Every structure is written in C-alpha cells, then in structure tokens.
Amino acid sequence: MLVHRDLHRAKQVARHWTAAGCPVVLHVDSNVSDASFDTFRNAFADDPLVRFCARHRCEWGTWGIVAASQSASELLLGEFPDVHHVYMASGSCLPLRPVQELIDYLAARPRTDFIESVTIADVPWTVGGLDIERFTLRFPFSWKRNRRLFDRYVRLQRRLRVRRRIPDGLVPHLGSQWWCLTRQTLSAILQDPLRPRYDRFFRRVWIPDESYYQTLARRYSSDIQSRSLTLSKFDHQGKPHVFYDDHLQLLRRSDCFVARKIWPRADRLYRTFLSDKAGKMKQAEPMPGRIDRVFAKAAERRTWGRAGLYMHSRMPRPGREHGVTAAPYSVFQGFADLFTDFEPWLAKVTGAQVHGHLYAPAGAEFAGRQRHFKGSLSADRAQRDYAPQSFLTNLIWNTRGERQCFQFGPADNQAVAGLMRRDQNAQISIISGAWAVPLFRSNRNFADLRREAARLQKIESLFIADLRAVESKAKVRIWTLAEFIESPMEHLQQITEEIGTRDKNRVKEAPTMSDLTGFAQFLQNLKNQGMQPYLMGDFAADAAPLNRAEPPRKPFLVR
Amino acid sequence: MLRAVWKSRELQSVRNRTARIKPNDVLLFCTARNEQIRLPYFLNYYRDMGVDHFIFVDNASDDGTDIYLADQEDVSLWRTDGSYRAATYGVDWLNGLLRRYGHGHWTLVVDPDEFLVYPFCDTRPVRALTDWLDESGIRSFSAMLLDMYPKGPLNTQTYTAGCDPFESACWFDSGNYTLKKNPIYGNLWIQGGPRSRVFFADRPEQAPALNKIPLVKWNWRYTYVSSTHALLPRGLNQVYEDWGGEKASGVLMHAKFLDMFQQKATEELHRRQHFAGSAEYLAYADPETAQPDLWCEWSEKYKNWHQLDELGLMSKGNWT
Structure with a gap:
C-alpha cells in the first residue's frame, strides 16, 4: 500500500486488510515528516502482519512510484512466503466487498494476473498527446513543477528526432497502476537477470507506474486478465474521480472489490465499507459499467455541455456552441x-x-x-x-x-x-x-x-x-x-x-x-406609383379597370 | 490593492479571533450594516456548510449587529464608520482583510442576504468542493446571484430572526437572463431576473449585475475590483467555458426581498451609498412600485440544487 497523506485513513484500511488475515507492506512517501511517520509506524507495533519498506519520493509521473512498489513487493514476497497474490493499493483505496470474498475470488483463479495492459496503439486515454513518445523520449523535468521546461524539452527532442531504443523483447503496454499479480509473475519481474537494464530504461519513461508492470507482465504471465480489480475512474484531465458519501449506493452496486479515490472525509463510506462484514453484495463479478456511465456523463457535460444553454459557467464563443439553440x-x-x-x-x-x-x-x-x-x-x-x-x-x-x-x-x-x-x-x-x-x-x-x-x-x-x-x-x-x-x-x-x-x-x-x-x-x-413589388411573384393582373370611355391604347412592347 | 491597504486603516478591530484559524480552514468575509435580524440564520447556514471562521466588517450598525457578532466564537469583527461608497461599496475594506487573513485559504465573500448553493451541497460540505477545486487546479468558483421573492406584496409575511428566508421567498425567475462579456476584466456581465423585469422594465441596461465570483483560493496578490463581480488578475474571472463545455458553478440565492425590504430601500436611498447614484434604490422606492409583487405566473418555485442544475442556472460541470 502506497501512502503519502491522510495517514489515519491508510491506518484504518491497513487494519481492515490484516484483520482478514492479509499481510500488508506499507510504503510511506519520503515527503511525510519523520515525526508523523514514527507515530504511524508505532500504531502498527502490535500487528504482526504489517511491515514498512524503504521510503522513496513518489512524485506523480516519475520513477519513484515504481521504486516504491518494487521495494514493497520484494519485502512482501520475502517476509510472507504463503502469499500467492499481491494487490497494489494506495492510501485512498477502499475495499468495497468483504476481504474474504476477494480471497476466495483469487483462490479460485490461482494462475491469473489481474493487470490492465493494453498496447499503445489501442489506448484512447493518453492525455497530453504523448503515447509511444512516453517510451522513446526522455523526461528529466517534472511535469508538475516545471511544465514549461518539460514541454520545451519534448519539443526539442521531437525536432532533433531523438529516439531512445526500446530494449529487445519489450512491447510497451499501458494500464492502470492498481494491479493484482501472482507471486510467480511478480517474482519473475523482480528477479529477472535483465532487470537492471529494464529499470534503467523505465527510469526515464514518462509515467512508468502505468507501463512498467504492464509491459513486463506480458513477458512472464501465462494468464493475464487485462483489467484492474480496483475501480478507478479518470476525468478528461486524467485526474482520478473522487468518491463521496453520496456515492454509497453506486459503489455498492458496482460489485467491485476496491475503489479509489475516496475523499478522506467521507466518513460514511469508511464506516460502512470497513464494517460491512455481512457481505451486502452477491457473489458477483465486478461491474464497473454502471459507474462508467455516470462518469461518462460528467465528462460530456464538461467538454460538450448542454446545447443552447448560455449561463455563467458556459458562454461558448460563436461557432463553439454545439447547437446555437436547445431544440428545433x-x-x-x-x-x-x-x-x-x-x-x-x-x-x-x-x-x-x-x-x-x-x-x-x-x-x-x-x-x-x-x-x-x-x-x-x-x-x-x-x-x-x-x-x-x-x-x-x-x-x-x-x-x-x-x-x-x-x-x-x-x-x-x-x-x-x-x-x-x-x-x-x-x-x-x-x-x-x-x-x-x-x-x-x-x-x-x-x-x-x-x-x-x-x-x-x-x-x-x-x-x-x-x-x-x-x-x-x-x-x-x-x-x-x-x-x-x-x-x-x-x-x-x-x-x-x-x-x-x-x-x-x-x-x-x-x-x-x-x-x-x-x-x-x-x-x-x-x-x-413607381414601386416594383417583386417578392410576391407574378400575379395575373385583373383586367385593367375600365374607368375611361375610350379603348385602351396599345401598350409598348419591350423585347 | 493600494486602496485596500489605505482603506483598511479605517477599520477598527472589535474582536480578533483570527489566531484560531487553522491552515486549511474555509473563511467567510462579509460586510454588514444593521443586519441583526438576518444574522442568526446566515451564520448557521454557513456553519452547516462547513465554513470554519467568519470575518465581518460592521459598517456603523445601530441595531446591535456588532454586539451579536462579537459574541460568536467563530467570528472576528472589525468596525468602521467610514463611507460605504468611498470604500468602493465595501470592497476595499474586505480586500484589506482578505490580503491579511485570506492568503492560502479558500475564501467566501458574500453579503448577509446571499446564500451559496453549489452542486451536491445537500450531501457534501464545502470542503469537498474546495478539495476538488484544488485537485482540478481551479482557483475561483462562480455563482450567479438569483433573486428570490415571495408571492404577493413583500410586506404580507413578516420575517423573524433565525428562520429560513426562503420559506416564503421561494420563487425565482428561471430563464430571462442576458450575458455579455466584459472586455476589460474578462468577466461575464449578467443581468435579468425579477429586478430587471419589474423595476427596470423600460431600461434593462441599468438593471443590476448578477454575476459573482464569491469563492476564491485567496492569494495576497488578488483583489476584488467591484463588489464580487470581478477580480484581478483577470485570469480569476475565467470561470466560464467558452469552447462549448460547462464548468462547475453554483448560485447565490438572494434573500433581498423580504418584508424589511421597503424600509431598507428607503434608508439606503437616504444614505445614497450605493452604485450609480443608488439608481436601483430609487427604483425600489418609486411609489408606483412601492408594494411590488415580483411574482408572475411563470415564476419557478425553489426545490433544491438539482432543480437549479437542471434549469441551467448552475452546473455540476464534471464534478460527480
């Protein structure tokens, strides 16, 4: 479990996992102060199933997150030899179904790796126009802190046609970072003799946490289910949607095992799902589709809007109305x-x-x-x-x-x-x-x-x-x-x-x-009277009024 | 900003509890003058929403407003006898306080008769909204002023302190607003609603502005330009999407039209402290409209925020 803030929530969730008998390795971001870390660590002193791994700095889009997950995985596999599946979670993940249901689900599929892993060409959700270039360019500058430098360096590399070579045998794949891998696959990735080479390559890849395991799992896994067991939705900016108390029913109906991100102050969600021993859901396959629809509608509202509406947060410039009026x-x-x-x-x-x-x-x-x-x-x-x-x-x-x-x-x-x-x-x-x-x-x-x-x-x-x-x-x-x-x-x-x-x-x-x-x-x-009414078309003139005695003169003919 | 620094010298601290403000608190800033009767409901409304601390400027009240406010544990109070108009309709005073106490906080600037409604406000506290705005990199949140009115003449129902003003003033105009872009500050200029329809029927161009940007992640460099209609730097006014989509936004429900309205209008007219020579208050005090009935057969009755979202008066944007 990767944790970087709202440690009290992480603590609650970690306890929930261990209460069901699942060992948990916690990685705490090195940005967290030593004092908070010590308090956090001491809170688990009585729990034999909890370990803390070496701390790294996890900045979004950088190698640190992969490094953290590697340390945590190695520790977990080493310390707990009975573990057969490893689930990658964050501090703002919340289990929605009783842990036992997940244990049973995985036990019934002992060889299956649940990891979303899609080839670059088929991914529609790359934000910022970087797809294969995530792998072929270098990204030494932080996107969050030095956006301008980041963009300039990308442009420069494009102009100079700089290309990194992707190591032989690797086919870049992308997918959600919240995977669940078998011991076999995960240890194969971590113990691969070529790992130093791969790590060196991925260190300079853009957002490696979305591609490292996704790519390498393809090399070793015998059975990949390309989907995440964690329900995690992204908006049009690539930012994860947050769940609040009023999503309770929606989350329940999803039948998903774990969801993120949960708003840290969503007391009702934490209270409900962390005490839901009874198993309110049926033994069903996860169905994130229902939630997908809700979020798809939200994205459409934000990017397309309601046609014909002009208001204080929608004032389209001419030509961008997507419909000047609302209806015919x-x-x-x-x-x-x-x-x-x-x-x-x-x-x-x-x-x-x-x-x-x-x-x-x-x-x-x-x-x-x-x-x-x-x-x-x-x-x-x-x-x-x-x-x-x-x-x-x-x-x-x-x-x-x-x-x-x-x-x-x-x-x-x-x-x-x-x-x-x-x-x-x-x-x-x-x-x-x-x-x-x-x-x-x-x-x-x-x-x-x-x-x-x-x-x-x-x-x-x-x-x-x-x-x-x-x-x-x-x-x-x-x-x-x-x-x-x-x-x-x-x-x-x-x-x-x-x-x-x-x-x-x-x-x-x-x-x-x-x-x-x-x-x-x-x-x-x-x-x-000298006016020419032409818009009404040709009206056959009535016979000219006979208000004179003498016969009308012969009209001039214009040819 | 210099005006704000200069004008804040007019302020005299009555009760300063700002030491209690914690790093992520949501703060509310407000100027009040003789609003004692409105304040109990106002404070509770925003407390329930999750506002952590209130900062008030009392402009020479003589009805006990100051005493009442000084007693509240989550209120810091300043007092001034200075001119409301000379302080750019109170905004200079607030700019000064915002600069001093607002930096790094989400700040809500409203009048005592303005009640913020935002998407999901019935189930999520304001912190949910500000957290989401933070995550989305949004610094300012727009809310249109929505004039609420009762059915029948204003003086038929008496408002008592602590009550929900929208129990009687529960009607509004749902679709007669006009929008223009202000090229100077880049903000929108919205007019319409019952005030334009009744008081400014023949000169709608003079009707009051309804666009407001009350919720801002404050920085000491920011400043309100005129009331909360526009801010500087200009980027903060870009609260609307102009490529077709909708940004998230709310509504400020305006409880101006209660039975105290006539008395207030006459008083304000005498003080001549309002915008454009108090043209608005002249219209209100006009004998012909002395007991106005703002209601018409197409007035909409307020239910909840879903209704306002559905009518297009506010938007969820992509917040779900």
Whole structure:
C-alpha cells in the first residue's frame, strides 16, 4: 500500500486488510515528516502482519512510484512466503466487498494476473498527446513543477528526432497502476537477470507506474486478465474521480472489490465499507459499467455541455456552441398575413406552442398574448430588444420538450435574423411578399402604403438573401405568394408534417385565406406609383379597370 | 490593492479571533450594516456548510449587529464608520482583510442576504468542493446571484430572526437572463431576473449585475475590483467555458426581498451609498412600485440544487 497523506485513513484500511488475515507492506512517501511517520509506524507495533519498506519520493509521473512498489513487493514476497497474490493499493483505496470474498475470488483463479495492459496503439486515454513518445523520449523535468521546461524539452527532442531504443523483447503496454499479480509473475519481474537494464530504461519513461508492470507482465504471465480489480475512474484531465458519501449506493452496486479515490472525509463510506462484514453484495463479478456511465456523463457535460444553454459557467464563443439553440423550432413569415386564423389553426393541427410575432415592434406576442412566458420571459419591448438573441435562446431553452412556433416578418426587429441563420434548429418557412396583404387590406393613405411596401420589401429580400447564403445552417423554405396560393394545402401539409401533426391523418381543415380579390390591382397600383413589388411573384393582373370611355391604347412592347 | 491597504486603516478591530484559524480552514468575509435580524440564520447556514471562521466588517450598525457578532466564537469583527461608497461599496475594506487573513485559504465573500448553493451541497460540505477545486487546479468558483421573492406584496409575511428566508421567498425567475462579456476584466456581465423585469422594465441596461465570483483560493496578490463581480488578475474571472463545455458553478440565492425590504430601500436611498447614484434604490422606492409583487405566473418555485442544475442556472460541470 502506497501512502503519502491522510495517514489515519491508510491506518484504518491497513487494519481492515490484516484483520482478514492479509499481510500488508506499507510504503510511506519520503515527503511525510519523520515525526508523523514514527507515530504511524508505532500504531502498527502490535500487528504482526504489517511491515514498512524503504521510503522513496513518489512524485506523480516519475520513477519513484515504481521504486516504491518494487521495494514493497520484494519485502512482501520475502517476509510472507504463503502469499500467492499481491494487490497494489494506495492510501485512498477502499475495499468495497468483504476481504474474504476477494480471497476466495483469487483462490479460485490461482494462475491469473489481474493487470490492465493494453498496447499503445489501442489506448484512447493518453492525455497530453504523448503515447509511444512516453517510451522513446526522455523526461528529466517534472511535469508538475516545471511544465514549461518539460514541454520545451519534448519539443526539442521531437525536432532533433531523438529516439531512445526500446530494449529487445519489450512491447510497451499501458494500464492502470492498481494491479493484482501472482507471486510467480511478480517474482519473475523482480528477479529477472535483465532487470537492471529494464529499470534503467523505465527510469526515464514518462509515467512508468502505468507501463512498467504492464509491459513486463506480458513477458512472464501465462494468464493475464487485462483489467484492474480496483475501480478507478479518470476525468478528461486524467485526474482520478473522487468518491463521496453520496456515492454509497453506486459503489455498492458496482460489485467491485476496491475503489479509489475516496475523499478522506467521507466518513460514511469508511464506516460502512470497513464494517460491512455481512457481505451486502452477491457473489458477483465486478461491474464497473454502471459507474462508467455516470462518469461518462460528467465528462460530456464538461467538454460538450448542454446545447443552447448560455449561463455563467458556459458562454461558448460563436461557432463553439454545439447547437446555437436547445431544440428545433419553426418560424413562419407571411403565413399570418395570408391566413386570418393561422395561429389557432397551426396550434390545433400540430399541438405545438404557437406564438404571434415574437419580435413585433410593440413587444413580444406570446401565445395567448400573455405578458410573461416560461422562465418569466417578459413580453416587454425594451426587455426583449436589450438582448434580442438571448430572448430567443432563452425561450427555446426554457421550453425544452415542447415545439415552439412563431411568426416573423419584415416589420419585426431583425436583430435575431443572424442567429436564426446560423442555427440548424431553425426551420424557417417564408411566403415572400405576403406582407403586402395586410397593406392591401388596410385603410391607409396610398403614399404611406407605398413607402411601407418599399421598406418591407427591402428588409425581406435582405433576409432571404442571407438565408440563401452558403453559410446559412437554417432549414429554409421559400415560396412566393403567387406560388403558394396555387396549392396552399400541399405546402401546409409539408410544413405541418415536419413539425409533427397531432394525429397522423392528413390535415383536413384549411386555415382561412384572406380575400385577395383586387390584390393584383393593388400591386399594379404600386407599380403604377413607381414601386416594383417583386417578392410576391407574378400575379395575373385583373383586367385593367375600365374607368375611361375610350379603348385602351396599345401598350409598348419591350423585347 | 493600494486602496485596500489605505482603506483598511479605517477599520477598527472589535474582536480578533483570527489566531484560531487553522491552515486549511474555509473563511467567510462579509460586510454588514444593521443586519441583526438576518444574522442568526446566515451564520448557521454557513456553519452547516462547513465554513470554519467568519470575518465581518460592521459598517456603523445601530441595531446591535456588532454586539451579536462579537459574541460568536467563530467570528472576528472589525468596525468602521467610514463611507460605504468611498470604500468602493465595501470592497476595499474586505480586500484589506482578505490580503491579511485570506492568503492560502479558500475564501467566501458574500453579503448577509446571499446564500451559496453549489452542486451536491445537500450531501457534501464545502470542503469537498474546495478539495476538488484544488485537485482540478481551479482557483475561483462562480455563482450567479438569483433573486428570490415571495408571492404577493413583500410586506404580507413578516420575517423573524433565525428562520429560513426562503420559506416564503421561494420563487425565482428561471430563464430571462442576458450575458455579455466584459472586455476589460474578462468577466461575464449578467443581468435579468425579477429586478430587471419589474423595476427596470423600460431600461434593462441599468438593471443590476448578477454575476459573482464569491469563492476564491485567496492569494495576497488578488483583489476584488467591484463588489464580487470581478477580480484581478483577470485570469480569476475565467470561470466560464467558452469552447462549448460547462464548468462547475453554483448560485447565490438572494434573500433581498423580504418584508424589511421597503424600509431598507428607503434608508439606503437616504444614505445614497450605493452604485450609480443608488439608481436601483430609487427604483425600489418609486411609489408606483412601492408594494411590488415580483411574482408572475411563470415564476419557478425553489426545490433544491438539482432543480437549479437542471434549469441551467448552475452546473455540476464534471464534478460527480
């Protein structure tokens, strides 16, 4: 057992092992003060199964840890000739099952070495980009204390193409340092006549404790089970996960023999597992898979995050959002202009949440025209326009699990357009030029109408051009007004299917379309006033009004 | 930092028990003014969390706050009659004390109405969090200020000392916050919530900042710049992930809106000791909003930290 701090916990665990009849050799880091060491050693004075080996300095990633385990192993094998398996543990390891179960488990597999040992090529978890270079470069500088020097020296060696030769007969393998080896294999490693050569090589290898035994065991073992009996999980930085009191059930269900690291103040875990004589677990194989899932989720949260969430510890720069918004949503431009009851109709057919113009100049028109919406979003214009993009990302985040639809148009605040354009969750359907319908039906002076029409057309054509640009990620459908009214049901069917209709039947009812009698003439009037409405497509002009007695003159033809 | 040294001359030690601070203790720093009624619950809340020692600055209280604090065995108390505003809203005083006593400790800087919630706070003491932050090489931990409010006008329920203020003020806004990056200090600037929605409906740009970095592994070189919104050196403000992932973070539940609020607002308005000419307090004292009901039909009721994590107001990050 390698110990470097929280000696009181190490003491508890060592006692637990010896109480079950397992001899323990303790290696105490030479960094521990002599006074603490003496107290620690004296605490075991009455225990015949405890020995202390020569002390080394165990700095992470260096040879010291291997040297410590060698000293401890030699002492253990020498002093206790009955031992048939040797289990490598640390001071923050905690046995989860009664020791007797482990003894029985190993006794039933007397020839098996439990050591995770994987060839370099197959290891996905090397942190820092060093894999085979762990063996072929030299690492005289501490990664923890002299990171800059460490990195520079690695770069220098790469540039100079320095390569160390791996001793013949060794195939580098990596794996967890918490192994359990048979006496035969372990003594073969320690008593190998070539050991001085191997040791010399591994002394300069990066993190040798993860490769020394893992590589050498391959030379001597007849039966390697490439897995560790110690449950030990690493996060995305290569740092071991820590277990706390609230992991009790999770650890119990894992059926693993030993787990690390345990938070030294996790009183409940120590109390429970060190007194669990009854054997709460079934005689089962260790199942670390359940815990794996929990930790995999944590790693994903840290590296990928929740799409569409912007908060005080997740503020992705543009392009790194992993999803601009949280869920798909639909934007309708022109539909509410063409159909008088489009909102209620869509809500009825799809069952989705259908809002009015969320970016209307007077304020957001939430479904049911509420003053607030989910997440206490305010319909207030000033509130929305202070951060129009957050308004949308917030709305979509707040309503996860419920499809949102809203109306949009050239009269609305366009500040959100850029966000929708680069959002693959945006499903935008546009009937271009439909904004002319309300103008046509309004009772305003024609000069105003003409000006407004020109303004809206300019904004909409810009929006459409943006959506059609190559970088646009939104799903976009655009019809001209003329095109759409030719077969409105077919197009509506297509859209509602994408959202998902309430029942799988075809949409039977159609929304009510505004009466467009005279609309072509209205467009003609705009043209006659010198404005060119083109977004609505070609409307067959009604016969020109016969308000003059004489027959119309022959029109000029432009060829 | 010079300001902190200079301003800490205004502080007068009332009860100094800092000799009892042990090497790895978690320390809490706080400025208080007439907060006697809040303190019993406040102290117990943080004691239960595992805070080992409290360092208070009492800014000329006349309600017995100082006497109460001086009696507490785990409190060291300083007193000043100086101007809160001239001390950069109290931060200069605390910077001075942090420099002197905070070095090498995890330090929590909060107001008497701010209650830290972090992932797993119901099962793990704050030492579990700080140990994990240490192991991960993280020096500062962010917590957004979350304004809590009751349903109905603020004066309908009376708060009594020692009670959980969130029994009545248990509502919050879950998803109307806006974030911006502050290019000067690299911190985020968060606004929104009920204060913006009700008091600053037509001028949200003036709404108070909600971003806070209250938990820091202190070094004498560090300093808070404005309240606990930002620190120097700038690297400490990098509490957010900008490559898509989520860092671990918490929430500071804000028990500002209790029945004492109106009285406090009027008092603060007269003292004119707050940020931007007390614009915030002017808004609170506005007769139109004199008895504000911050509640709306979409207000969320507080359950536990899991709920805040689920709503995206805080994050477990990769802590499990």
